[in-house]
Amino acid sequence: MTNTPHDIAVELDGVPFIGRYIVRGNAVVVTSEFGIKSAEIDDVPPDTLARSILREMVKEG
Numbered sequence: 001m002t003n004t005p006h007d008i009a010v011e012l013d014g015v016p017f018i019g020r021y022i023v024r025g026n027a028v029v030v031t032s033e034f035g036i037k038s039a040e041i042d043d044v045p046p047d048t049l050a051r052s053i054l055r056e057m058v059k060e061g
Helices: 046-060
Strands: 006-012 015-024 027-032 035-040
Touching: 006 046, 015 046, 027 046, 035 046
Parallel strands: none
Antiparallel strands: 006 015, 015 027, 027 035
């Protein structure tokens, strides 16, 4: 996978939130209105991990 940004979206309490992620080495980097957060890729597909990170970012808001 390249450093091409991918759009993602999650819905919490009926409210949609959007973000973008890129894969950098063995990490996923997510950006949104809530900031930037990254995590190492393990056995989870990058898009699934990115949505999970975005959910965390929204909850931490």
